[in-house]
Amino acid sequence: MNILETKKITKHFDGVYAVDGLSVSFEKGKITGLIGPNGSGKSTLINLLTGVIQINAGSVVISSKEEVIKILPHEVSDYGITRTFQEVRLFEQMLVIDNILVVLTKRNVFSSLFETHKKFHLERAEEVLKKVDLWKKRNDLAKNLSYGQRKLLEVGRMLAMSNGFGDDSDIFFLDEPFAGLFPEMRKIVIGVIRHLKEQGKTVILVEHNIDIIRELCDHIIVLDNGKLLAGGIPSDVLSKREVMDAYLGE
Numbered sequence: 001m002n003i004l005e006t007k008k009i010t011k012h013f014d015g016v017y018a019v020d021g022l023s024v025s026f027e028k029g030k031i032t033g034l035i036g037p038n039g040s041g042k043s044t045l046i047n048l049l050t051g052v053i054q055i056n057a058g059s060v061v062i063s064s065k066e067e068v069i070k071i072l073p074h075e076v077s078d079y080g081i082t083r084t085f086q087e088v089r090l091f092e093q094m095l096v097i098d099n100i101l102v103v104l105t106k107r108n109v110f111s112s113l114f115e116t117h118k119k120f121h122l123e124r125a126e127e128v129l130k131k132v133d134l135w136k137k138r139n140d141l142a143k144n145l146s147y148g149q150r151k152l153l154e155v156g157r158m159l160a161m162s163n164g165f166g167d168d169s170d171i172f173f174l175d176e177p178f179a180g181l182f183p184e185m186r187k188i189v190i191g192v193i194r195h196l197k198e199q200g201k202t203v204i205l206v207e208h209n210i211d212i213i214r215e216l217c218d219h220i221i222v223l224d225n226g227k228l229l230a231g232g233i234p235s236d237v238l239s240k241r242e243v244m245d246a247y248l249g250e
């Protein structure tokens with residue numbers, strides 16, 4: 001079953017077609033790898049599906065019921081969608097733990113006034129930070145984290161964003177979460193993604209490392225110049241001549 005489907009969506013920036021009449025679908029409970037050369041439209045597609053920017057034409061079908069033209073930023077979580085950003089966005093002057101707490105409480109401003117909920121938020125923050133191996137760093141300022149730790153905190157923020165009071169997300173977009181990570185940290189992110197799948201969640205992953213894609217993904221979508229170049233199971237897609245050419249041509 002498809003949880004998310006785009007119908008001929010287009011986004012252009014001053015004549016550059018970043019996403020060009022693209023129709024793709026994402027299967028519920030699966031990990032889909034979104035690959036393609038730099039500038040092929042991967043981040044733009046995620047930005048469109050998470051309401052950061054608006055489509056120029058086409059529509060999006062969410063959970064096979066709602067066909068929408070506009071996904072607005074404040075509605076994204078109502079659709080059960082959450083994400084990481086390719087360029088990590090942290091509150092630099094805040095503690096690591098506060099970077100998580102602010103996400104948890106933002107989704108529950110009213111309930112965060114109550115002591116029992118404060119305790120709930122702290123427990124949840126601890127759980128998230130342990131999951132991304134940053135619990136020991138909880139009282140450091142975000143700006144003092146290493147590059148890899150920043151990427152992990154971004155993943156932690158996605159997890160925090162996804163789980164408030166019974167309004168869990170179903171769809172997770174991760175835009176190059178492995179970029180520049182050492183193997184130990186990669187393992188942590190792989191663990192987070194595998195765990196999401198075990199929970200029946202849908203994951204859409206942008207990643208350049210083909211070994212990671214092969215290891216994790218059930219399906220692959222290859223973009224080139226904002227268009228679909230190939231789609232299907234990894235062994236089929238990655239053996240296609242045109243896919244290899246698109247990469248080698250970079």
Ligand SMILES: Nc1ncnc2c1ncn2[C@@H]1O[C@H](COP(=O)(O)OP(=O)(O)O)[C@@H](O)[C@H]1O
Nearest residue numbers: 013016018036037038039040041042043044045
């Ligand atoms: N905000 C923007 N303004 C102008 N051009 C953009 C913007 N975002 C993306 N683009 C252009 O759209 C194309 C696709 O970019 P992007 O989606 O970031 O590719 P990818 O993530 O696959 O590397 C590129 O040509 C890029 O320069």
Ligand SMILES: [Mg+2]
Nearest residue numbers: 042043044086
């Ligand atoms: Mg990108």
